Amino acid sequence: MHLLTPSLLVAASTLANAASNHTHEWWKEGVVYQVYPASFTESRSNNSIGWGDIKGITSKLGHIQQLGADIVWLSPFYDSPLKDMGYDISNYTSVNEIFGGSLDDIKEFISEVHGRGMRCLFDLVINHSSNQHSWFEDSASSKNSSLRDRYFWREPKMLPNGTMAPPNNWASSNGGSAWHYDNRTGEYYLGLFNDFQPDMNWDDATNRQAIYHDALNYWLDLGIDGFRMDAFSIFSKPEGLPDVPTNETGLQDARPLYNDGPHEHEYLQEMTRECLAGRDTFTVGEYGMSDNMTSVQQYIGASRKEVNSMFLTNMCDIGRDGYMPTAWNLTGWRDAINFTQAAGSRAVGDGWNSVYLENHDLPRSISRFGDDSPQHRVQSGKALSMLLTTLSGTLFVYQGQELGMINVPSNWTIDDYQDANSIKYYDGVVASGGNTSGALYNLTRLARDNARSPFNWDRTGGFSSNSSTWTPAANLDINLADQVNDADSVFSFWTNMIAFRKEHKELFVYGDFEFVDLESENFLVYRKSSGESQAIVVINLSKEEGEPPYEVDAEAKVIAQTHKDCESKSFKPFEGRVYYL
Numbered sequence: 001m002h003l004l005t006p007s008l009l010v011a012a013s014t015l016a017n018a019a020s021n022h023t024h025e026w027w028k029e030g031v032v033y034q035v036y037p038a039s040f041t042e043s044r045s046n047n048s049i050g051w052g053d054i055k056g057i058t059s060k061l062g063h064i065q066q067l068g069a070d071i072v073w074l075s076p077f078y079d080s081p082l083k084d085m086g087y088d089i090s091n092y093t094s095v096n097e098i099f100g101g102s103l104d105d106i107k108e109f110i111s112e113v114h115g116r117g118m119r120c121l122f123d124l125v126i127n128h129s130s131n132q133h134s135w136f137e138d139s140a141s142s143k144n145s146s147l148r149d150r151y152f153w154r155e156p157k158m159l160p161n162g163t164m165a166p167p168n169n170w171a172s173s174n175g176g177s178a179w180h181y182d183n184r185t186g187e188y189y190l191g192l193f194n195d196f197q198p199d200m201n202w203d204d205a206t207n208r209q210a211i212y213h214d215a216l217n218y219w220l221d222l223g224i225d226g227f228r229m230d231a232f233s234i235f236s237k238p239e240g241l242p243d244v245p246t247n248e249t250g251l252q253d254a255r256p257l258y259n260d261g262p263h264e265h266e267y268l269q270e271m272t273r274e275c276l277a278g279r280d281t282f283t284v285g286e287y288g289m290s291d292n293m294t295s296v297q298q299y300i301g302a303s304r305k306e307v308n309s310m311f312l313t314n315m316c317d318i319g320r321d322g323y324m325p326t327a328w329n330l331t332g333w334r335d336a337i338n339f340t341q342a343a344g345s346r347a348v349g350d351g352w353n354s355v356y357l358e359n360h361d362l363p364r365s366i367s368r369f370g371d372d373s374p375q376h377r378v379q380s381g382k383a384l385s386m387l388l389t390t391l392s393g394t395l396f397v398y399q400g401q402e403l404g405m406i407n408v409p410s411n412w413t414i415d416d417y418q419d420a421n422s423i424k425y426y427d428g429v430v431a432s433g434g435n436t437s438g439a440l441y442n443l444t445r446l447a448r449d450n451a452r453s454p455f456n457w458d459r460t461g462g463f464s465s466n467s468s469t470w471t472p473a474a475n476l477d478i479n480l481a482d483q484v485n486d487a488d489s490v491f492s493f494w495t496n497m498i499a500f501r502k503e504h505k506e507l508f509v510y511g512d513f514e515f516v517d518l519e520s521e522n523f524l525v526y527r528k529s530s531g532e533s534q535a536i537v538v539i540n541l542s543k544e545e546g547e548p549p550y551e552v553d554a555e556a557k558v559i560a561q562t563h564k565d566c567e568s569k570s571f572k573p574f575e576g577r578v579y580y581l
């Protein structure tokens with residue numbers, strides 16, 4: 001049992017649970033916990049290799065349950081050469097040796113999850129495969145391969161001077177052309193992300209059936225409860241793969257051509273019919289930033305039967321431009337929060353929102369949006385927890401976020417970084433004679449590695465019995481053992497707030513959202529309402545003590561708080577309170 005901060009204990013009867021306007025679903029009010037298999041825990045004690053494994057995850061389900069999360073999302077564990085940490089799959093139906101290699105381990109995981117009354121989601125990476133998938137190898141072997149059309153193959157373009165060039169002007173998202181020459185057949189294939197991640201051709205109907213069979217139905221038949229879909233809005237590429245229209249020479253960003261592509265909605269609806277219809281599942285698709293509510297509702301509207309929800313990165317990606325930190329402020333963040341909250345509002349449509357600030361692609365949220373210095377780390381972790389647990393939508397927590405884990409130390413050298421993207425960025429700076437210490441600084445702020453250091457179970461790490469782990473351990477002073485029995489810890493706060501959110505789900509999961517202040521650069525102040533019930537959330541997200549820009553009714557009662565004393569009008573740095581009206 002966790003210890004409750006006395007001041008957080010609220011008599012449930014004081015809050016009326018008014019009827020919500022949203023239909024209630026397990027996947028709306030459930031809290032999702034994302035596990036990154038490589039970095040969670042390793043069960044192997046004899047032949048430990050310093051990587052997490054499936055049995056390790058199963059052994060730690062008690063921790064996830066203690067936190068109050070009830071849906072476990074596993075990042076990819078499938079066969080893969082791991083050039084992009086498993087987001088490059090070479091066989092959709094098998095378990096990577098590194099993670100234990102055994103389907104029985106996965107079956108045991110599913111059955112233990114269900115035995116605890118929890119659910120599980122797997123990661124679906126079907127916008128591309130690994131170039132080591134047998135489908136790609138067959139496809140590449142000959143122009144006559146029966147699997148040739150599962151990928152995009154095109155003849156070279158011949159320039160007037162007789163040299164060979166890629167078929168169109170599309171740039172890869174990691175620099176260079178999106179086309180990669182393959183000398184086996186003398187043609188190029190499309191790999192918008194990397195050469196080792198060839199894009200799959202979704203216009204090929206037999207390809208779609210093969211994907212449904214291997215990547216979806218295989219696992220659904222084993223009893224899983226849904227998927228998180230990688231890059232789900234770009235499966236459909238424009239017919240003929242035309243050049244990006246431009247008057248400029250050189251490679252162009254083709255995202256406007258293939259994001260929300262021509263047959264995207266058709267394919268998602270087909271996937272629902274072929275795989276998900278008749279099953280009680282949850283699907284959430286990875287999107288980018290958006291300011292187009294029409295396009296968002298076309299994916300998540302319940303009546304459209306495409307996906308249940310999507311990840312809009314508006315909140316997470318403010319204040320960055322690739323690997324460059326940029327200025328941001330609370331006014332900009334309010335716009336991002338307002339847009340994502342509106343996406344799940346009944347006033348706008350019948351879609352459903354997802355709430356998150358961390359995942360395996362993002363740095364740690366305290367380092368980005370709070371303050372990771374020893375002075376403010378714990379308090380800012382609680383303030384961000386209060387924000388996330390009081391926003392409407394399905395809540396996602398990423399492993400380590402519940403401990404207040406922060407970015408890796410600034411003394412990491414490039415040899416400590418493992419992510420192919422981080423290394424590519426650094427090498428690019430070296431190649432152009434740029435400032436390498438500036439590049440390292442930017443990596444400590446924004447690299448994906450920041451969220452991939454092993455989960456700290458105790459002061460020694462407790463992640464693996466091998467002292468050499470695939471990515472270095474970081475910040476061991478932030479660990480579960482030190483926090484689990486400490487009522488003032490970030491972990492206890494998260495546990496309390498998740499219980500609080502569930503107890504008052506009409507307000508905090510399903511309720512209507514509205515900012516009551518639009519000016520402050522230190523405070524976020526918003527109202528959650530459901531029928532006659534109302535809560536006002538006031539959070540000081542700054543290092544300055546001060547009074548909030550909005551005066552809450554004197555009759556209002558504080559029902560959740562980050563700091564013990566909440567009599568004062570003035571808020572301490574990173575202090576947050578939830579008032580009930």
Ligand SMILES: *[C@@H]1O[C@H](CO)[C@@H](O)[C@H](O)[C@H]1NC(C)=O
Nearest residue numbers: 019020021346347512530531
């Ligand atoms: C429920 O949603 C409908 C729109 O779908 C709206 O007209 C109505 O006012 C809402 N009711 C409440 C109690 O929010």
Ligand SMILES: *[C@@H]1O[C@H](CO)[C@@H](O)[C@H](O)[C@H]1NC(C)=O
Nearest residue numbers: 043044045046047048055465
């Ligand atoms: C670990 O190795 C020891 C000694 O070789 C052996 O006795 C034991 O059974 C092994 N344990 C496992 C789980 O393989």
Ligand SMILES: *[C@@H]1O[C@H](CO)[C@@H](O)[C@H](O)[C@H]1NC(C)=O
Nearest residue numbers: 090091092093094134135214
């Ligand atoms: C994937 O691996 C399984 C088990 O090893 C094997 O039976 C299956 O044929 C493989 N699938 C593909 C498409 O290579």
Ligand SMILES: *[C@@H]1O[C@H](CO)[C@@H](O)[C@H](O)[C@H]1NC(C)=O
Nearest residue numbers: 159160161162163164165249
């Ligand atoms: C041919 O033309 C292209 C495009 O103008 C140029 O990049 C390339 O260097 C030329 N190749 C030769 C051999 O002249």
Ligand SMILES: *[C@@H]1O[C@H](CO)[C@@H](O)[C@H](O)[C@H]1NC(C)=O
Nearest residue numbers: 180181182183184185186195
């Ligand atoms: C084709 O390319 C591969 C790898 O890029 C290389 O090892 C091989 O020698 C090439 N073969 C021919 C015939 O050029």
Ligand SMILES: *[C@@H]1O[C@H](CO)[C@@H](O)[C@H](O)[C@H]1NC(C)=O
Nearest residue numbers: 127128173191192193199231
């Ligand atoms: C998915 O594929 C698209 C197009 O190839 C690419 O832009 C995107 O980055 C890929 N997503 C991931 C997460 O690899």
Ligand SMILES: *[C@@H]1O[C@H](CO)[C@@H](O)[C@H](O)[C@H]1NC(C)=O
Nearest residue numbers: 243244245246247248249252
């Ligand atoms: C190309 O330039 C012409 C003339 O300046 C202009 O009218 C047109 O809009 C430009 N096209 C694109 C795609 O930028």
Ligand SMILES: *[C@@H]1O[C@H](CO)[C@@H](O)[C@H](O)[C@H]1NC(C)=O
Nearest residue numbers: 260291292293294295296298
């Ligand atoms: C918003 O998205 C819709 C649907 O994809 C599209 O038709 C519309 O042109 C978009 N609006 C803007 C301003 O881009």
Ligand SMILES: *[C@@H]1O[C@H](CO)[C@@H](O)[C@H](O)[C@H]1NC(C)=O
Nearest residue numbers: 327328329330331332333521
């Ligand atoms: C906040 O940031 C936006 C850009 O995101 C900028 O336009 C605006 O001027 C900034 N406001 C303040 C008060 O700094």
Ligand SMILES: *[C@@H]1O[C@H](CO)[C@@H](O)[C@H](O)[C@H]1NC(C)=O
Nearest residue numbers: 293335338339342348515518
């Ligand atoms: C918040 O979003 C709603 C719905 O899109 C919009 O009506 C409202 O004007 C927005 N509020 C602010 C402060 O931007």
Ligand SMILES: *[C@@H]1O[C@H](CO)[C@@H](O)[C@H](O)[C@H]1NC(C)=O
Nearest residue numbers: 408409410411412413475476
């Ligand atoms: C790097 O910094 C951490 C604390 O941030 C410290 O514990 C560690 O000893 C430092 N490592 C080196 C090699 O200086």
Ligand SMILES: *[C@@H]1O[C@H](CO)[C@@H](O)[C@H](O)[C@H]1NC(C)=O
Nearest residue numbers: 324325429434435438439442
């Ligand atoms: C690091 O980011 C800053 C912006 O915050 C930028 O000015 C600088 O050029 C970046 N450094 C490198 C080496 O890319």
